[in-house]
Amino acid sequence: MSPGAGGRTAVAASDLLRDIAHELRQPLSTIESVAYYLTLIVPPEDEKVQEQLARLQQLVEQSNWILTSGLQVADPSPASPEPVDLEGFIRETIADQPAPGNLPVRLEFAGNLRLVRLDAGLGRALIENVWMLFRQLSTEQHPMTMRTSTADNGGVVLEVATTTPGYRSPAALGAGTILSLQSARKIVEAHGGSLxxxxxxxxxxxxxMVLP
Incomplete structure (x- = not known):
């Protein structure tokens, strides 16, 4: 393979995946719209139908999340990090995100942390990705917690957790989990961090995750 051929192949593959994702998102959007319309006309007392419609909307959201994670894993673009206040960045990113089960999320931020170097676009994708992953795992009894601290090496730690029991491996957490973790790990390691x-x-x- 000639020099640079690998990079061109990666770009071509990323472009192809982007086109496929675009084509798939159009019917997914239609399905989501139809499901929403049906929730408005189906009587609320018809709980079984309403439950299935809610499940359909959840699956559409999950499918879009999987597509986004796949694009992030395949994207060959390098990171362009800039100094960022991670806690403020997280608050801004999740401001428009729905809470899991419409429940509040516990933000246990240390405050006064040093700035981290983070690419704004990749950083937003990272936080949204982790948010979606834990959103589907949280329950009323076991809400999502996001916690920051300082690592022993001076880096900034972001820990996201839920005490939801019963899972034994990442593969058991549901569709999209493995791809989501690959995407998150790629972004963190591209910034010199660990996950x-x-x-x-x-x-x-x-x-x-620890970001330098």
């Missing part, structure tokens, strides 16, 4: 993900059937699920 750990733990699943315990008794204590729940925890993601811990």
């Amino acid at each position: 750990e993900f733990e699943v315990d059937s008794a204590t729940g699920i925890r993601l811990r």
Whole structure:
């Protein structure tokens, strides 16, 4: 393979995936609109139908999330990091995101952390990705917690967790989880950071990333 051919192949593959995602999102959008319309005309007392319509909307959202994660994994674009206040960046990114089950999310921020170097576009994709992952895992009894701190090496730690029990491995967490983790890890490592993900059937699920 000639020099630069690998890079051109990666760009071509990324462009192809982007085109496929665009074509798939159009019918997904139509399905979502039809499901929403049906929720308005189906009587609220018809709980089984309403439940299935809500499930359909959830699957459309999940499908869009999987497409986005796939594009992030395949994207060959390098990171262009700039100094960022991570806590403020997280608050801004999740401001328009729906809370899991319409429940409040626990933000346990340390405050007064040093700035991290983060590409704005990739950083937003990272936070949205992690948010979607834990949104589908959280429950009323086990809400999502986002916590920041300072690592021993001076980096900034973001830990996202839920105590939802019963899961034994990432593969058991549902469609899109593995791809989502690959996307998150790629973005974090592109910034010189590290990411750990733990699943315990008794204590729940925890993601811990450290950004320099």
